[in-house]
Amino acid sequence: MIRLDLSTLTHARVGKQESVDLNVDHVVVGDMELIHLRGELEFVRVADGVLVQGEVHAEARTECTRCLTPYFEPITIELEDTIGLPGSELTPERPVRVDEAGWIDFAPLLREYAWLGLPVSPLCSPECGGICPECGGNRNLGECTCEEVENIDPRWEALRKLKDESDEP
Numbered sequence: 209m210i211r212l213d214l215s216t217l218t219h220a221r222v223g224k225q226e227s228v229d230l231n232v233d234h235v236v237v238g239d240m241e242l243i244h245l246r247g248e249l250e251f252v253r254v255a256d257g258v259l260v261q262g263e264v265h266a267e268a269r270t271e272c273t274r275c276l277t278p279y280f281e282p283i284t285i286e287l288e289d290t291i292g293l294p295g296s297e298l299t300p301e302r303p304v305r306v307d308e309a310g311w312i313d314f315a316p317l318l319r320e321y322a323w324l325g326l327p328v329s330p331l332c333s334p335e336c337g338g339i340c341p342e343c344g345g346n347r348n349l350g351e352c353t354c355e356e357v358e359n360i361d362p363r364w365e366a367l368r369k370l371k372d373e374s375d376e377p
């Protein structure tokens with residue numbers, strides 16, 4: 209949960225602004241785990257709610273698609289959304305609203321936008337050696353001791369055989 213107090217905006221006139229420095233070390237929301245969240249958020253009272261805009265830098269827990277090891281990927285979360293006023297209807301387009309006391313839980317909104325910041329095929333490192341298809345060992349951890357097999361295209365292999373045979377006396 210990331211609780212933010214928006215009470216000064218919910219009862220303010222349209223156009224009133226407030227900026228919030230976000231500085232959160234760790235948050236778990238549903239299936240998303242974020243650490244080292246830093247950013248500046250701009251909240252503006254609009255006619256039907258509170259508009260939020262900003263950029264949050266964080267690291268999201270994900271899994272390397274090559275070696276399947278969980279790690280934290282640095283991401284940038286670009287936010288722009290409208291938060292409903294107290295008592296407003298919650299819809300899929302507007303899943304967050306300010307409660308009667310003027311507070312919101314900002315984490316579900318961050319989670320939604322964090323997905324957009326995650327790469328489609330995350331890699332723990334560009335040099336990740338992945339999992340060996342032969343023994344299933346993690347090559348990054350030296351778990352694979354399979355002999356390096358030379359990767360020869362079968363068509364070249366056939367040519368090489370021909371050449372070897374023609375070399376024979």
Ligand SMILES: [Zn+2]
Nearest residue numbers: 272275332336
């Ligand atoms: Zn990896």
Ligand SMILES: [Zn+2]
Nearest residue numbers: 340343352354
């Ligand atoms: Zn291996």
